[in-house]
Amino acid sequence: MSEPTGATRRRGPFQVGDQVQLTDPKGRHYTFTLQAGNQFHTHKGAFPHDELIGAPEGTVVRTTGNVPYLALRPLLPDYVLSMPRGAAVIYPKDAGQILAMADIFAGARVVEAGVGSGALSTYLLRAVGDTGLLASYERRQDFADIAKGNVERYFGGPHPAWKLTVGDLQDNLVEADVDRVILDMLAPWECLDVASKALVPGGLICCYVATTTQMSKTVEALRDHGTFTEPQAWETMVRTWHLEGLAVRPDHRMIGHTGFLLTSRRLADGVEPPLRRRRPAKGAYGEEYDNGAPEQSLQERAAARAAAKATGTDAPGAPDLG
Secondary structure (H helix, E strand, O other): OOOOOOHHHOOOOOOOOOEEEEEOOOOOEEEEEOOOOOEEEEOOEEEEHHHOOOOOOOEEEEOOOOOEEEEEOOOHHHHHHHOOOOOOOOOHHHHHHHHHHOOOOOOOEEEEEOOOOOHHHHHHHHHHOOOOEEEEEEOOHHHHHHHHHHHHHHHOOOOOOEEEEEOOHHHHOOOOOEEEEEEEOOOHHHHHHHHHHHEEEEEEEEEEEOOHHHHHHHHHHHHHHOOEOOOEEEOOOEEEEEEEOOEEEEEEEEEOOOOEEEEEEEOOOOOOOOEOOOOOOOOOOOHHHHOOOOOOEHHHHHHHHHHHHHHOOOOOOOOOOO
16 A cells, blocks of 8 residues: 655655754754755754764754754644745644644545645645645745645645646636635635535535634625525634743743634525524624614525615615625
């Protein structure tokens, strides 16, 4: 049985072409690619790459200045935070949430829009495996080129499950019967129609947005669309701890807000969304909602919005999405 793509680069002795992460006595990291005959240089001296080629992970090497460095392969979170960037990368804490909460499984068919520097693409490819599909769409050619280089550098070459397309998702999406759609873009609400058509019943859409305005607009668009379940939204924060004998306390710095995640499931065709029983707080949707507007199902909200757009009037219970 053949190894999954990239697996041979994650275990065993160091080989030429492997990524190596050095850690100095102060905990600082340095990442480079092993090349026969090359040397690694620091202000504390140098050592030859050949000293690591064939050595096991966890080896300690010393520079000509007698400074020890611990050599390990970088974990994927280390790799994505140190790789070349075009766009900002999705932080490991958010990528982990996407893999878990969007239930990315081996063999899944996944569509991703907004590739950026390829960080999330790498996580998704490891999750879907060689038998799955990741169809990634990126508007900018320069970002796509950077992402392609980062992904192939990590896996040691092209990944058989990856299809990268340069262009808008709305104009270029050809995949059907997909299990998951991941949207990392400024206006994910613009892609709900194509996402809904591509997803299988029960499939999941996950949106990554940076601001509360984007989050609110995306949530209301999902509700009004009529083919999705009630959205869920959250953010995660990571706080490391200082550990020194009995001095155990939270670190002074933490990874706080990076973005919001939204998920919703695709309903079966022709199914009316269940009635939303929770009545919003006073003022949540403006005066027209507060003045006696009844509870509405998501489908009724969508119909009210469509009627409002057609007549140019406001519709009770269906806030303007711009």
